[in-house]
Amino acid sequence: MAVLVTRPAPDNERTAGALRARGFDALLAPMLRFEPVALPADTGREVAAVIVTSSNALRAVAPQLAGSPLLKLPLFAVGGHTAAAARDAGFAHVISADGDATALRGVVTDQVAAGLAAARPTLLYLAGADLSRDLAAELGERGFDVITQTVYRMAPVAALPRAVCEAFAANAVEAVLHYSRRSAAAFVAAVRADGVEISALAVPHGCLSANVAEVLREAGATQVTIPAHPNENDMLEGLARALRS
Template sequence: MARVLVTRPEPDASTTAATLRRRGHVPLVLPLSAVGGIEADWPQADTVDVVAVTSANALRHASPARLEALLDLPCHCVGERTAAAARRAGFSHVDTANGYGQNMARRMAARYVSGTRVLYLCGRVRHGAFEQGLAAAGLECTPVETYETVFPAPDTAAVQRVCADGPPDVALAYSARGADALAALAERPGIAPLLSAMRVACLSPAVAERLAGKGAWPILVSPTPEEASLLDLLDSLP
């Protein structure tokens, strides 16, 4: 059993906490970011051939009416969690990659001809590798930004309350910016002692790289960038 700091935004933080409890761990829920919907500019549905999604948040905050016009199209998702969100939204033709945007771009490049029109549901801030991969294959990508992520720093008293029964053994880091927020939090004088002895389990090598040289935490990296794999890694720790 481990005391696990869950830093991802709600509602995902509560979902992860419930999974951790089922696995016998003690979740310490401390979201370091928040996700909110934003107004998006959508192309006409008849100008779209394929839909692509790299975050469940993009579907969660998308206009249901706009989505309804696209549900008969193929929907490519970066991983199983996003694919599950696509199915809940009503997409019936869902393809799932292995968690990496670059790999999803390669899968799509192998399937579609140059000039295929891709509507990419995404956040305002995102990695460029997926879009670059599509462009290299000649696929026409139109990003539709449906959400943005902000990183309000919790106050010291809130962190102390979360850790009132003991500091975390492990923190979960899901994104590069989330890793930055965790590192910044651990530098604060009233919080540093609470987080000094934990390990950090990262969803991907890119997340782990953001923690390089920040603190003395032992860094663990999930074998694949899926939460199930990350939590399996957590279960294997002595």
């Protein structure tokens, strides 16, 4: 029996390692495919700082940053994982909000209030094509001009790997993990297209948030767990308790 991980590569490998450390076997079926988008040559001209809410944004731009003036700017990251990716990409002045987009908004606002930049500063938001909230507008209400630059997209994957379909057919999947609404929706579409919907929705589904869980419940899943806090460790611990109860 194995736990199926639906998050994209390369993060799915980290999750698989965390599962194995807890005594579970892991199957991988990334339901979104990472596609980087090229940066325009003049990206970041006359901006005061960079903001990033996903390590995928750094993954997308890192190969394009050699000699870039962006590396000299302060970079505000949503959390520690994204901050580490920013440092690996070559940013020297990285400020982590250690939270979510709301925490990031607060840190950016506080830093500017402390004199980081001039009045009505311009920020560069390196973002994905599909955004769950309008952070640029929220910062605009607090006195910023924000340039949102799309640097990657996550394309839905239409079908499950053959080995995963066979595992569902053999009732060899113990549970499924979901990290976003879009990947959860892609999973539901794929299990329907592959003819394994009944067995796939019958197992427990661990979801990072209530927003993600809603997709599974609407599809017919009845065993859905949500962590008290939206982080992977809490999600895995909650799922482990549910499977072993």
